[in-house]
Amino acid sequence: MRTGARDLTAFQKNILVVLAEEPRYGLAVKRELEEYYGEEVNHGRLYPNLDDLVGEGLVEKSELDKRTNQYALTDAGVEAVFDDLSWALGKFIANDERAERIREIVAANE
Template sequence: MYDLTGFQRDLLYLVDGLNDPHGLAIKDELEEYYEQEIHHGRLYPNLDTLVEKGLIEKSQRDKRTNEYTTTRRGTREIEARVEWEDQYINRDTAD
């Protein structure tokens, strides 16, 4: 996961966390988070990169809609990233 951009990591997290993630649902979530429009020319090539890296799988829901799922490797990468982040984030608020 170290070689992913922040945008690609966000995509991976969304694919893992959304129910039945498809392009438009992912795009809507990103636009809400980033508070700006996400263009198709940015979204779909980055999703394809995650497919090429074996982190997500793409399947066809219907003739116009692709669906995405996290692979086992993608899930392991997310878990490893969260574990790594947790060692640097102090969640203890009992100061």
């Protein structure tokens, strides 16, 4: 099992971010990603990646009913998102102007 998001693809990281908001069933994850990408997300791309994230212990899969699974971040998944954000922000915030823009984004989403 990995200890963070470092070996994940951008698509897998985006799945984690979608699930960070709240647990969702597969088609709800698909819709969120389609809104972000501005194009259709193929089932053949989404579900194998969800399964990989479950296998890595970053996402938990549970059955809502006989046909629908729900996906939620595990504690390790939350830590993977934090790890990725921390690394990216540590590289990105190179000056006061960028730091202020990040503070504005955080404040707008509180």
